[in-house]
Amino acid sequence: MSPSPPRPARPRALTIAGSDASGGAGIQADLKTFALLGVYGMSALTAVVAENTVGVQGVVELEPSFVLQQIASAWDDVGVDALKTGMLANAAIVEAVAADLARRKARHLVVDPVMLAKGGEPLLAADARRALVDRLLPLAEVVTPNLPEAEALSGMRIADEAARREAARRIQALSGGWVVLKGGHAPWQPGRSVDLAYDGREWLELEGERVETPHTHGTGCTFSAAVAAGLAHGLDVPAALRLARAFISAAIRGGAERPLGHGHGPTDAVAAAVALGGRPVPVAEFAATPGAPGAPGAGGRARPGEGGAP
Numbered sequence: 517m518s519p520s521p522p523r524p525a526r527p528r529a530l531t532i533a534g535s536d537a538s539g540g541a542g543i544q545a546d547l548k549t550f551a552l553l554g555v556y557g558m559s560a561l562t563a564v565v566a567e568n569t570v571g572v573q574g575v576v577e578l579e580p581s582f583v584l585q586q587i588a589s590a591w592d593d594v595g596v597d598a599l600k601t602g603m604l605a606n607a608a609i610v611e612a613v614a615a616d617l618a619r620r621k622a623r624h625l626v627v628d629p630v631m632l633a634k635g636g637e638p639l640l641a642a643d644a645r646r647a648l649v650d651r652l653l654p655l656a657e658v659v660t661p662n663l664p665e666a667e668a669l670s671g672m673r674i675a676d677e678a679a680r681r682e683a684a685r686r687i688q689a690l691s692g693g694w695v696v697l698k699g700g701h702a703p704w705q706p707g708r709s710v711d712l713a714y715d716g717r718e719w720l721e722l723e724g725e726r727v728e729t730p731h732t733h734g735t736g737c738t739f740s741a742a743v744a745a746g747l748a749h750g751l752d753v754p755a756a757l758r759l760a761r762a763f764i765s766a767a768i769r770g771g772a773e774r775p776l777g778h779g780h781g782p783t784d785a786v787a788a789a790v791a792l793g794g795r796p797v798p799v800a801e802f803a804a805t806p807g808a809p810g811a812p813g814a815g816g817r818a819r820p821g822e823g824g825a826p
């Protein structure tokens with residue numbers, strides 16, 4: 517058996533991405549995923565997005581220099597074991613972030629090359645794609661395009677598994693690290709959602725049962741954040757991908773069972789953590805019941821295990 521990886525005392529991860537007012541995607545999804553996977557999460561916002569399960573209502577892009585200031589605030593004080601990028605909005609932000617991460621010799625970088633929102637709204641200006649490919653991809657340990665993004669990055673149509681392999685080869689050559697072509701949009705694999713990973717030598721197929729549901733808001737953000745969380749813990753890339761695959765499957769299942777919003781509902785990262793062996797805080801135990809210690813009039817505050825709801 518290979519020795520276990522060194523474990524940081526308290527793993528730290530940074531997300532550089534846009535926000536999602538409805539909480540299902542963007543930095544909100546990333547921070548929840550980090551926390552539920554035992555990682556201290558930090559964020560540098562690129563854009564504030566008025567978005568929900570129905571669509572994108574508005575975007576305010578931040579100044580590139582202010583994005584870098586946020587990265588410095590997190591990095592130079594707390595430190596970063598792994599990080600991910602999500603929505604980078606425009607070419608100036610991509611260029612600035614890539615130069616900053618190169619200068620910092622960032623390790624364990626997951627690049628989720630976000631280009632479009634689920635509803636098709638652009639989240640990356642067209643002229644920023646060149647900067648993403650030339651400047652950011654070469655710094656990445658893992659790149660996680662969905663199929664439309666993989667088509668844009670590889671310059672080819674992907675309509676079957678052979679084409680997906682060829683696109684993976686092309687994108688891997690651009691980056692040099694691992695590329696994961698996610699299977700959420702692969703119509704030739706009914707009933708399954710298989711993510712295909714390649715590092716120039718090894719192919720990995722990350723199998724998953726397709727959950728038949730429209731509620732997949734934030735799947736890509738949650739997946740790439742889970743990969744970064746695994747890397748922050750010291751897992752190698754294949755292990756971090758297996759973790760992320762298991763986490764996103766359970767999160768989609770949880771979101772499908774208890775949908776929120778009027779459109780494509782968000783995944784449920786809490787349900788995923790519980791499905792993978794976590795335990796939710798027993799919040800109900802804090803409820804004051806009449807006559808119990810901590811109940812109104814009984815003096816003091818309820819503590820877990822002191823009465824309260826079962």
Ligand SMILES: Nc1ncnc2c1ncn2[C@@H]1O[C@H](COP(=O)(O)OP(=O)(O)OP(=O)(O)O)[C@@H](O)[C@H]1O
Pocket residue numbers: 541633634661662663698699700701709710711724725726727728729732733734735736737739761764765768
């Ligand atoms: N219906 C589904 N059932 C099971 N797994 C799914 C489903 N849809 C997506 N996934 C998984 O979710 C992860 C994200 O893939 P997807 O292709 O949806 O990313 P994305 O398009 O970038 O998402 P987003 O639109 O949130 O950016 C992958 O691991 C994929 O296999």
Ligand SMILES: [Mg+2]
Pocket residue numbers: 628630662736737
């Ligand atoms: Mg995506």
